[in-house]
Amino acid sequence: MKITHPITRRAAIKSLLKISGSLALSSISGLHFKAPGPAWAETVKEGFIIEGLGQKEGYSVKELTREVFKAAGGMAGFVSKGDVVAIKPNLSWARRPDLAATTNPEVMEALIELCYEAGAKKVRIVDNTIHDAGRCFAVTGAGSVAKKTGADLVYPRASLMKKMKIHGHRLDVWDVFVPLVEADKLINLPIAKDHGLSILTLGIKNWMGGVSGRRYALHQDIHQSIVDLAQFFKPTITLIDAINIITKNGPSGGSPSDVAIKNTLILSNDQVAADAAAARLFGYGPEELGFILLGSKWGLGTSDMEKLSRKQVIL
Amino acid sequence: MESRLPMDTVVDYSSVISSDLDLKIDYPVRFFFQLDPLVGISSLLSGHKLIKGFMWAAGLLFLTLFLGRIFCGFICPLGTIHHVISWFRPSLKGERMVKANQKTPSQRIKYFLLITIIVGALVGLNLSGLMDPISLLFRSLALTVFPGLGVGINGIFDWMAASDVKILNLMSYSGEILAAPLFGYGYKSYQTAWFIGLLFLLILFLNRIRPRFWCRVLCPLGALLGLFSRFSILRLEKYQDKCTNCKVCTRVCQGAASPEPGSQWENSECLMCFNCFDSCPESALSFKFKWSSPVLNKKPDMSRRAVLAGLLAGVSIPLLGRLDGRVYKVSDPRLIRPPGSLPEKGFLNLCQRCGLCMKVCPTNVINPTISEAGMAGFWTPHLVMIQGYCEYTCTLCGNVCPTGAIEEFSVKDKIERPIRIGSAYVDRGRCLPWSGNGPCIVCEEHCPTSPKAIYFRKEPVKGPEGQVTEVQLPYVDLKKCLGCGICEYKCPVKGRPAIRVISAGESRSLENQILL
Numbered sequence: 128m129k130i131t132h133p134i135t136r137r138a139a140i141k142s143l144l145k146i147s148g149s150l151a152l153s154s155i156s157g158l159h160f161k162a163p164g165p166a167w168a169e170t171v172k173e174g175f176i177i178e179g180l181g182q183k184e185g186y187s188v189k190e191l192t193r194e195v196f197k198a199a200g201g202m203a204g205f206v207s208k209g210d211v212v213a214i215k216p217n218l219s220w221a222r223r224p225d226l227a228a229t230t231n232p233e234v235m236e237a238l239i240e241l242c243y244e245a246g247a248k249k250v251r252i253v254d255n256t257i258h259d260a261g262r263c264f265a266v267t268g269a270g271s272v273a274k275k276t277g278a279d280l281v282y283p284r285a286s287l288m289k290k291m292k293i294h295g296h297r298l299d300v301w302d303v304f305v306p307l308v309e310a311d312k313l314i315n316l317p318i319a320k321d322h323g324l325s326i327l328t329l330g331i332k333n334w335m336g337g338v339s340g341r342r343y344a345l346h347q348d349i350h351q352s353i354v355d356l357a358q359f360f361k362p363t364i365t366l367i368d369a370i371n372i373i374t375k376n377g378p379s380g381g382s383p384s385d386v387a388i389k390n391t392l393i394l395s396n397d398q399v400a401a402d403a404a405a406a407r408l409f410g411y412g413p414e415e416l417g418f419i420l421l422g423s424k425w426g427l428g429t430s431d432m433e434k435l436s437r438k439q440v441i442l
Numbered sequence: 443m444e445s446r447l448p449m450d451t452v453v454d455y456s457s458v459i460s461s462d463l464d465l466k467i468d469y470p471v472r473f474f475f476q477l478d479p480l481v482g483i484s485s486l487l488s489g490h491k492l493i494k495g496f497m498w499a500a501g502l503l504f505l506t507l508f509l510g511r512i513f514c515g516f517i518c519p520l521g522t523i524h525h526v527i528s529w530f531r532p533s534l535k536g537e538r539m540v541k542a543n544q545k546t547p548s549q550r551i552k553y554f555l556l557i558t559i560i561v562g563a564l565v566g567l568n569l570s571g572l573m574d575p576i577s578l579l580f581r582s583l584a585l586t587v588f589p590g591l592g593v594g595i596n597g598i599f600d601w602m603a604a605s606d607v608k609i610l611n612l613m614s615y616s617g618e619i620l621a622a623p624l625f626g627y628g629y630k631s632y633q634t635a636w637f638i639g640l641l642f643l644l645i646l647f648l649n650r651i652r653p654r655f656w657c658r659v660l661c662p663l664g665a666l667l668g669l670f671s672r673f674s675i676l677r678l679e680k681y682q683d684k685c686t687n688c689k690v691c692t693r694v695c696q697g698a699a700s701p702e703p704g705s706q707w708e709n710s711e712c713l714m715c716f717n718c719f720d721s722c723p724e725s726a727l728s729f730k731f732k733w734s735s736p737v738l739n740k741k742p743d744m745s746r747r748a749v750l751a752g753l754l755a756g757v758s759i760p761l762l763g764r765l766d767g768r769v770y771k772v773s774d775p776r777l778i779r780p781p782g783s784l785p786e787k788g789f790l791n792l793c794q795r796c797g798l799c800m801k802v803c804p805t806n807v808i809n810p811t812i813s814e815a816g817m818a819g820f821w822t823p824h825l826v827m828i829q830g831y832c833e834y835t836c837t838l839c840g841n842v843c844p845t846g847a848i849e850e851f852s853v854k855d856k857i858e859r860p861i862r863i864g865s866a867y868v869d870r871g872r873c874l875p876w877s878g879n880g881p882c883i884v885c886e887e888h889c890p891t892s893p894k895a896i897y898f899r900k901e902p903v904k905g906p907e908g909q910v911t912e913v914q915l916p917y918v919d920l921k922k923c924l925g926c927g928i929c930e931y932k933c934p935v936k937g938r939p940a941i942r943v944i945s946a947g948e949s950r951s952l953e954n955q956i957l958l
Contacts, residue, residue, distance in 0.1 A: 220890075221835050257888065257932075258833055259804040265465060266835065284627040285596075286603030286614060323898065323914070324883040343934040346887075347880040381834070381857075381892030 174397035175199060176404055176432065179440040181370070181390035186442045188370055192237035194440045195366070195394045201245075205363050206312050208246035213310035214238060214278075215362070217317045217333050218254045218269050220379050221262040227371035227386045228379050230318045232268030234368045234392065238316060239276040250276070253306045254336045255283040281306050288339040295355025296425065297348055302340035307360060315362040315398070319369040319389075319405045321377030325349050327409055328378050329402040330365040331357040331418050331427075350417035357398050358427055365401040367393040369408055399428030400435055466841050471798060474519065474576045475844030479503050480559070480663045481577070481794060484570040485845050488563035489791035493845045503670055510671035514657055514664055514697075515714035520575040521657055525715065527646055528653035528696055540689045542652050545698045545708055545743075548659050553744035554752045556665040561756025566787070567763050567818050571794035573662050578642075581821070584801035585632045585810065586639030592625030631829065632800060633809045634821070654696045657713060668710030668742050677732050678707045678719070684726035691718035691727060701727060710742035763790075763818030773954050775944035777814040778825040778925065781832060781861040782840040782851040785950050786815075792847035795821040799839035799848060805830030807927065808839060823848075825863065827927030827943050832863060834890035834926060864925030865947035865956060866895070866918050872940035875913040878905040885916055885929035885941045895922035896929060896941075920947065920957055 179195035181188065196202050206212055216230035224232050235252070242250045252273055256263040260283050264270040273280040281287065281304075288302040307313060317333035324346055325332055332349075334356035335342060345352040369391040373380040380386065389408050395401035399422040403413040413419045413430035423430050475481050476495030479502055485493045502513055514521050534542050559570045571577040599621070602614035618627065632638075648655035657664050680703035691701040699711040701718035703726055719727045764770060768777070769787055780799055783789050800808040800823055807830030810821040823839075825832060834857070840850045855861060866885075870876040886896040898914035905911060918941075925943050933939035946956050 221833060259836075262465065262804055262833060262836065282622070282627060284618060286600050286618065323886045324881065341934065343884045343932055346882050346884055346934070347874065349881075376892045376894055378887060379890055379892075381890060385892055 173436060174395065174400060174428065174434070175436045175438070176393065176395040176397065176400050177438045177440065178404065179392040179394070179442070181442045183442055186390070188231060188233040189237040191390075191392055191440070191442050192234050192366075193241065194442060195392050196241055198438045198440045199364075199394055202241040203245045205314075206242050206245040206247050209248045210242075210246070210311040211249045211251070211309070212242045212247045212312045212314060213251045213253045213307050214242075214314045214316050215307060215333060215337060215360075216252060216254055216269065217320075217328075217336060218252075218260075218263045218267050219257040219336060221258040221266040222379070222381065223266060224268045225371070225386075226380050226383065227318060227373050228320070228381070229263070229267040229269075230316050231368045231370050232272045234366070234370065235269065235316060236272045236276060238314065238366065239272065239278045242314075243276070247312075250278040251281050251306050251310065252278055253281045253304060253310075255288075255304050255339055256336070283339070285339075291359075293355055293359045295351075295358065297351040298345075298355040298359075301338050301342075303359075304337050304339060307337050313360060313362040315360075315365040317365070317367055318372070319367055319408060320373040320380070321375055321385075321409070323377070325353070325418060326416055327402075327406055327411065329405045330367055330398050331402055331422060334360050350421050353418050354421045354425060354427060357422065358425065362398065364394060364396050365398050367401050367405045369393060369405055372408060374409065395435070397428035397435060399423055399430050400432065403430035404432070465836070465838070467802060467838060471802075471842050472844040473498070474580075475794065475796065477502055477513075477517070478574065478576045478663060480556075480570050480574050480666055481845065483666070484559055484563040484568050485792055487560065488566055488568045489788060489845070489847075491792065491846065493792075503667075506667050506670040507673055509676045510674040510709065510712060510714050511664065511667045511697075512714045513667055514661075515716070518575055518663075520579040521654070521713070523579075523646070524649055524654045524656055525696065527649045532653065533650040536693070539653075539693045543692050543695045543698050545700055545711065547745070549698065549711060550743065550745050550748040551659050552661055552665040552668075553742070554748040554755070555660065556662040556669075557749060557752025558755040558759065559662055561753055562760050563791075565757055565760040566791060567760035568791050568793065569759065570662070571796060572821070573660070574794065575656070575661055575663050577794045577796040578645075580801075581795060581797040581810075582638055582642035584797040585635050586642060588625060588801075589630040589632065589635065590639060592621075593629050595621050595625055596627070596629060630806050632806075633826065634812055635810075638810070638821075652698070654713065657696070658698055658711070664713075665742075665744075671710055671712075672742065674709060675731050675733055676714075676729055677709070678712070679728050679730045679732075680704075680707070681726045681728075684724045686724055686726075688723065690721050690723065694718060694721045703727070706740050708743070709740050760818070763816065766816040766818075768816035768819065773945055773951070774814045774816075775946065776824070776826075777811070777819075778827070778864045778927070778943060778945045779948065779950065780808055780823055780825065780839040780848050781856055781863050782837075782843075782849045783863075783950055784847055784849065785952075786819075789847050789950075790815075790818055790822070792845040793819075793822045794845055794847070795823075796844065797823075798842045798844065799823050802838045802842050803830065804836060804838070805833060805931075807831055807931075825927060825943075827930040828937075828939065829931075831928040831931040832926040834928075859949070860924055862924045862947055862949040864927070864943045864945045865920050865923045866925065866927070866929055866941050866943050868916055868918060869938075869940045869942060872935050872938070873916065874935070874940070875903060875915050876940075878903045880905075881913050882934060883914060883916070884932050884934055886914075888928045888932045890926060890928060891922050891924060893922065895919045895924070916941070923947070 177198045181191045220228040222228040287305045291303040322328040369389045374387045376385040476498040479499040482496045482499035562569045599614040602610040682703045685703040694717040697711045697713035699708040807825045808823045809826045811824045840848045874882040889896045902910045927943045929941045930939045
């Protein structure tokens with residue numbers, strides 16, 4: 128917490144109560160927060176960003192996904208034997224995969240296979256959808272991916288939402304989708320889309336689907352809210368699906384004419400960098416997007432590509 | 443916690459991806475309605491429509507001509523429930539039960555109800571759904587019994603999930619997965635569900651006063667089948683000489699159909715349960731097929747009074763039902779019918795108020811009406827947008843409607859025709875950006891049409907402290923709005939949202955329109 132003004136006795140008691148309350152909560156839910164020290168140290172370590180492009184006619188999306196991870200040194204660098212991995216795709220809308228309103232099922236399938244090949248004990252697909260979850264799972268193809276790969280598809284039900292301390296600059300306590308924080312490794316798997324308020328919805332905005340409660344009130348301060356969430360969730364890696372993107376009428380789209388084909392995947396361990404790279408596909412610079420600016424400001428990551436090791440994979 | 447893949451989505455995932463197939467319910471949920479001749483006949487008389495699968499009902503009537511009310515004794519699910527309750531620890535014993543099973547004039551009430559329904563249907567209002575046993579049972583189960591159990595069960599699971607005992611958490615997760623296919627996740631709610639449930643309990647309780655009270659006294663379908671069993675060839679034969687007058691047959695007779703030798707068998711009251719023949723210690727009773735008999739079965743006892751009262755009620759209720767102006771003058775702005783619904787008059791001619799559409803709706807938006815559709819439309823379906831919304835690519839309500847009051851439609855119809863159910867308007871006094879209380883785009887974000895029916899204009903707005911900020915102000919393009927209500931449902935202004943849907947603009951009505 129940043130204290131910029133003299134604190135009154137009342138405020139001090141209040142914040143003490145809040146902290147002790149959240150500690151009690153965290154013990155109730157059996158969660159163990161990482162100590163802040165080592166977590167910050169991780170982001171200081173040199174980041175990487177890998178761009179995968181499918182240029183050949185009829186290339187395999189699954190193959191491209193595998194190649195991107197190979198370029199990053201293999202999945203074993205991120206997922207260890209016996210890990211429980213939570214994947215956070217964007218399955219918000221009950222729309223067909225070709226309308227690009229939801230994460231590409233082929234990318235998701237390849238990613239889950241890679242996790243299992245790296246020795247993951249369990250892979251869970253976790254998203255709090257906007258449309259009815261059962262329909263979203265069926266229509267977006269997530270259901271058949273789960274069936275094929277043996278991953279768990281977690282239904283976003285009330286008993287799995289628990290109030291947690293976000294420790295954000297804007298958000299204090301919020302309902303969080305528990306399997307995301309219970310996992311050993313967390314992979315963010317958003318799809319890149321146009322958005323009415325945040326201009327684009329990429330990796331950082333995808334965390335809106337990791338919370339519940341009055342989440343539609345977050346739009347009143349969207350940039351800070353989603354950066355707070357991204358800082359809370361801290362995924363191991365972010366893989367942005369930009370095979371097909373929605374360039375207008377987002378984030379739900381609904382018409383093939385809203386979709387642009389980009390055949391691109393972006394993999395990074397830096398949430399801000401991944402978003403900055405994906406924003407370029409829409410023609411936006413990092414300085415035009417509030418959440419990228421705030422993310423850089425609060426140390427979530429960097430939009431300066433020179434600070435990262437960069438690679439490109441072309442299929 | 444090991445596996446949380448829910449089995450509640452009733453679809454085969456693999457068939458859906460990368461095809462345009464609509465998700466459908468494959469179970470024969472409409473079968474009992476197709477078998478129910480009262481549903482078929484009332485739809486034919488009022489809606490001038492042979493419902494899908496009417497042949498089943500015709501077949502049943504034909505069967506009844508020969509075999510009597512075997513539907514009541516062997517097929518009717520509500521009758522089965524009544525039978526079980528009446529049989530399990532009956533409240534009356536011995537002589538008192540014999541007395542309770544004497545035929546009474548109250549058994550004419552069902553003929554009165556039947557005539558009311560038939561005449562009402564002719565005049566133009568389908569009332570059968572209120573009293574038809576199949577509709578009544580489906581409505582009661584779908585809107586009260588299952589959701590009620592669901593509320594209880596999910597309440598226990600939520601309590602377990604919130605507890606700090608780890609084993610209870612794990613048990614609740616796996617329990618939820620087991621319970622979800624039947625009860626769903628979360629808490630369902632339906633307007634007037636308590637009343638529907640109370641009536642159901644009352645009807646079940648009446649079995650304590652008289653066995654199968656509903657079937658004997660109230661069931662209009664039973665009355666209809668009773669009329670058709672006039673010439674039944676399956677008859678109760680009585681052997682007076684063997685009878686010792688022990689009255690066991692009357693004690694076990696659930697239809698009060700005078701089985702004992704010495705009295706005339708009430709053929710149209712007989713539920714064909716065969717209890718009497720089964721329990722007679724002297725074999726003085728038996729059911730036999732008899733083709734030509736000099737004596738016809740006994741005429742159904744419906745009395746002139748019941749017929750006249752039925753005629754009067756049947757004519758007046760539909761007319762009274764139109765006096766509140768819902769059909770001819772103007773529709774209630776909150777009367778938002780499910781997509782694919784017929785125009786109001788045609789809708790009331792077919793809707794059985796059975797609750798299938800409400801049960802199948804994935805967002806729980808479809809609810810029974812109270813006053814929105816007037817007296818004539820009590821318990822018919824309408825959408826309450828603060829409780830859910832109409833999902834853009836969902837077609838399930840049209841898929842399950844047994845009579846076609848909601849016509850079957852495809853996703854393509856819904857989007858491309860398009861099927862409008864109403865239109866949205868912004869309440870600028872409550873809206874966050876319009877009232878200067880901050881930026882918000884939730885309605886636009888959720889708007890499912892392409893291009894979106896909700897669009898923005900960037901304009902400076904004065905905030906509470908007089909500071910001017912540029913915000914995106916939402917507007918509704920009425921030409922594109924379908925009235926799905928997701929904007930109203932997701933609006934962060936709770937209670938009474940800042941964007942709301944009214945029925946005006948619904949494509950089923952020529953009058954209830956806004957634009958030229």
